[in-house]
Amino acid sequence: MDFSIKTFDAKSTVNTSKTGCVVVGVFENKKLSAAATALDKKGEISAALKSGDISGKAGSSLLLRNLSEVAAERVLLVGLGEEAVSISEKAYVQAAQAAARNLATLGASDAIIALPAVAGRDTAWSVRSTVVAFRESIFRTDSLKSKKSAVSTGVKKVAVAVSAADAAGAKVVLAQSIALANGIDLTKQLGDLPPNICTPSYLANTAKTIATDYKMTVEVLERKQLQALKMNSFLSVTNGSEEPPKFIVLKHMGGKAKDAPTVLVGKGITFDSGGISLKPGAGMDEMKYDMGGAASVLGTMRAIGEMKLKLNVIAVIPTCENMPSGKATRPGDIVTSMSGQTIEILNTDAEGRLILCDALTYVERLKPAAVVDVATLTGACVTSLGHHNTGLFTRHDDTHDKLAAELLAAGKQTGDTAWRMPIEEAYNEQLKSNFADMANIGGPAGGSITAACFLERFTKAYTWAHLDIAGTAWKSGAAKGSTGRPVPLLTTFLMNRAG
Incomplete structure (x- = not known):
């Protein structure tokens, strides 16, 4: 799996990014994260929440396709738990794990992870946690089996969204995170x-x-x-x-x-x-x-x-x-x-x-x-x-x-x-x-x-x-x-x- 950093600023926003799938978070109280709000031009994400199609509980998920005024082919909603100023570490990791599970089954080749910050944690923590969660999802234990399990044909390229100010440091952290994984x-x-x-x-x-x-x-x-x-x-x-x-x-x-x-x-x-x-x-x-x-x-x-x-x-x-x-x-x-x-x-x-x-x-x-x-x-x-x-x-x-x-x-x-x-x-x-x-x-x-x-x-x-x-x-x-x-x-x- 290839990882990279995707920088967003005033000119490049999550809804204008062409990708197979963009992953954003939603909360249990029907609220949207900032990235989800940017994608909700016609209220389609809000409608999905209100209908109960996704609960917003940490680790829950829902895949949406062809959203209005969104360049991404798919939008994957992942639950972040109870809405707060920023989410908990556990909720972030559960959301990243849910994203990894879902992306492994998609026909898309690439995806962008645009989840909100964690209380008391910096961008480096988010990048590392994302990489480790995704690598955990693809770790295989069948090397000695005569018949191997089917190899996932899902997303192979994952970009982690960061602000322009954090981009340089995030790239260093990304390399360290891959080494850690x-x-x-x-x-x-x-x-x-x-x-x-x-x-x-x-x-x-x-x-x-x-x-x-x-x-x-x-x-x-x-x-x-x-x-x-x-x-x-x-x-x-x-x-x-x-x-x-x-x-x-x-x-x-x-x-x-x-x-x-x-x-x-x-x-x-x-x-x-x-x-x-x-x-x-x-x-x-x-x-x-x-x-x-x-x-x-x-x-x-x-x-x-x-x-x-x-x-x-x-x-x-x-x-x-x-x-x-x-x-x-x-x-x-x-x-x-x-x-x-x-x-x-x-x-x-x-x-x-x-x-x-x-x-x-x-x-x-x-x-x-x-x-x-x-x-x-x-x-x-x-x-x-x-x-x-x-x-x-x-x-x-x-x-x-x-x-x-x-x-x-x-x-x-x-x-x-x-x-x-x-x-x-x-x-x-x-x-x-x-x-x-x-x-x-x-x-x-x-x-x-x-x-x-x-x-x-x-x-x-x-x-x-x-x-x-x-x-x-x-x-x-x-x-x-x-x-x-x-x-x-x-x-x-x-x-x-x-x-």
Whole structure:
């Protein structure tokens, strides 16, 4: 799908634009948006509203043809909800989604999206939301089916209407939005792939492709190198699997040479059986999504690479399988992490923290400005926050509060929201072990918090935050599939840092 910016001024108005379809908004109280009013020369749109042909509820729609004194062949009305000074974010997104669904079925080749502003949001937000909504509508999951679904023959060219004053900035934002959508798509594609295809080696090759395409550098550490680094916690998770582990370091050095990098660490368990602490069979297929952290970090790196973001960013991805076998790590085993701290493994299904702790120790050598780890870490986070907010954990001091505020703000900018959870010394009591420096689980109470407290022990040398995406990285049921989160949050966080 091709996107562009369409500029309107006193001479070029929405009703004089020749296009296959123009999309405008209407409200529940029978009122019209400014663009709809401009098209309503003979009262045909008002009549449709009054007749009840469209309710105006957010996401509702009605297609009209051959309106009087309108150059467009079709006019698509989309509901914006209750009339207000400006519409809500949710209503805008629902309207954009409704437009995408309808335009996919039309015979027109092009369309103009002319929706009103959102309260507290600028043109950049509208452009990004439109692009992401439309790309979501055409994302396909049938790449491995022997018979593919029919390809839509609908609208292929979409122009977003902006004022002349906003045109220059909108074009920059449009390119960034397309890059973001490409990163989201990559994350979703990786997540949806089956674990017999998306192996640690596949993720490593994906990182190499990104490096080649966007002039980054990449290094993939193999088992012998990991042994030399004494990453025994990471390696303990790989013991039961035939798939070789990989440790990916992907560098986008778009900033000044002396600038400290922002580091993203992504959990890459390409399949999590639970190991000897075997998971229940029902729903275990969804454990292919346990590499959601790695996928989102790779998607983010692709996005900022396409943007040529002027910031130093390094992705660090420990990736392996967690499988049961005669060689698998047992409950009760004790391992020595790269940091020298010893860990009693009480549950082999709490493996994400075991690979992340060595990665978090490794990143010290990168002298980071800040580190954000991203992981489908705990079912407890789903219990706490459901599927709406990602869990955000970090220490409580001025530096870490600032990092938390940056991440929360990026989430609010994009609708890819997070909620800050506590990290307190009291929770560390649950990680005590009689035989090692710590246990790898702290019991069911506050499970997402004790997991974050475990990781925090390996991050004392730098500014750090942890994102638990177990509830937001994928959907189950009829809508099963990767969501692409938190690529919007991470990408916007980095864009904001780049200024």
